[in-house]
Amino acid sequence: MRRFGVTDRGSAALAEAPAAAPVQIRRLGYGDLPAVLAIERRAFTTPWSLAMFVLELSKPSGICLAASDDGRLVGYLICSRYADVWHLMNIAVAPERRREGIATTLLGRMLELTGPDGRITLEVRPSNRPAIAMYERLGFRAAGNRRRYYHDNGEDALIMWLEEPGG
């Protein structure tokens, strides 16, 4: 079953993923940024600034998605394209709405938009077990470290790539 209509890459993993959350997925806009920042500051020890979100939203090739429920923002995703590689830059869900499949739904929409071409990579803190579990469940695999990537505590970043089906 291709729950998200994804062809090829990602479809098998998403078929195994939690049931899609009953939220609306739409393009993230500048008007969402106050709500984005409210979630961001609860989600990360070193949250992105407003300027960082504005920069990402200004990139014409980027994928910036909002998950909303009854008009209320409950999660977001930012993905940027560099040459033929997509970088998942940011994803977060409001703490009180986690484990409902919202991030999986956002990632499923991202995979629809990135399509079968291009590759997807991300960096994650090795200590972020929930995020790593989610990415692994969707087919991302660890492929090395970036030494002392996180400035706040000197933690390495784990580099992950979404593997091709059967790869």
Ligand SMILES: CC(C)(COP(=O)(O)OP(=O)(O)OC[C@H]1O[C@@H](n2cnc3c(N)ncnc32)[C@H](O)[C@@H]1OP(=O)(O)O)[C@@H](O)C(=O)NCCC(=O)NCCS
């Ligand atoms: C990581 C994050 C985005 C996941 O959002 P979410 O909407 O709760 O994720 P989902 O409900 O789609 O979870 C999908 C799967 O990921 C795994 N997972 C998610 N959270 C987990 C947790 N706390 N512990 C273990 N596994 C977890 C599970 O396999 C889960 O499926 P299940 O609920 O059926 O077991 C959310 O925890 C978050 O916003 N964290 C803070 C920001 C962050 O760390 N972002 C990632 C930066 S790289």
